[in-house]
Amino acid sequence: MKKDQLVEGPFGSNACYEQTFKHEGQDIRTWLCFGSGFTTSTLMKKGSPTVASALETSPELYKDLMHEDKDGRVWLPATNTLPNKGMVFIDGNNKDNWRWAAALAIPITEEDKKIAKDQTHKMDMKNVKYFNQKDFMDALETIGFFAL
Numbered sequence: 258m259k260k261d262q263l264v265e266g267p268f269g270s271n272a273c274y275e276q277t278f279k280h281e282g283q284d285i286r287t288w289l290c291f292g293s294g295f296t297t298s299t300l301m302k303k304g305s306p307t308v309a310s311a312l313e314t315s316p317e318l319y320k321d322l323m324h325e326d327k328d329g330r331v332w333l334p335a336t337n338t339l340p341n342k343g344m345v346f347i348d349g350n351n352k353d354n355w356r357w358a359a360a361l362a363i364p365i366t367e368e369d370k371k372i373a374k375d376q377t378h379k380m381d382m383k384n385v386k387y388f389n390q391k392d393f394m395d396a397l398e399t400i401g402f403f404a405l
Contacts, residue, residue: 267326268293272394288332294347294357294393295324295332302329321352335393341378343400348387357388359399 266273270292277286287298300307308331312320315333324332338344343362349355362378369379388396397403 264288266290266292266295267324267332268295289335290332291394291397292391293332294335294345294390294396295322296335297326297330297332299330301331301333303331305331318347318349318351318355322347322355337397337400337402339400339402342402344380345393345396345400345402348385356390357393357396359386359388359396360384361400 261274261276263271264273264275265271266288268290270290272292273288273290275286275288277284279285285299287296289296298307301311302308303325311331311333312323319333322334326332334347336344336346339362341362343360345357345359347355348358360380360382361384363381365373365376365379369376373379386396386399388399
């Protein structure tokens, strides 16, 4: 099995993190492109049940930004959540008007604990920081992604 590595992605970035793992006896490869913020896997082929499921639960903006590469893999914007740290996601109205957003996790209040059982943090949506489309890594840095 290949080791984790950085490879060239379909968006002009050579900073796509490629990871291979076994799932139910099958080698699965995933990619997270740090240059674009898009992600895919060997299961994400156009017309596959995995893509159908992802599109069924994705907001319209994610569907509009979907990209198919030369190998038939479907790339979608990534949503990265680090429990108790924060979340990075896309925010916008359409494929021409969007940006990356980073929300830090904050401790929940006693009031929140009545609703959110077993949770210690929530996303601070009142103080979201926004980043340009090419600044996915800056958004990740905001939530401490690279400090793991």
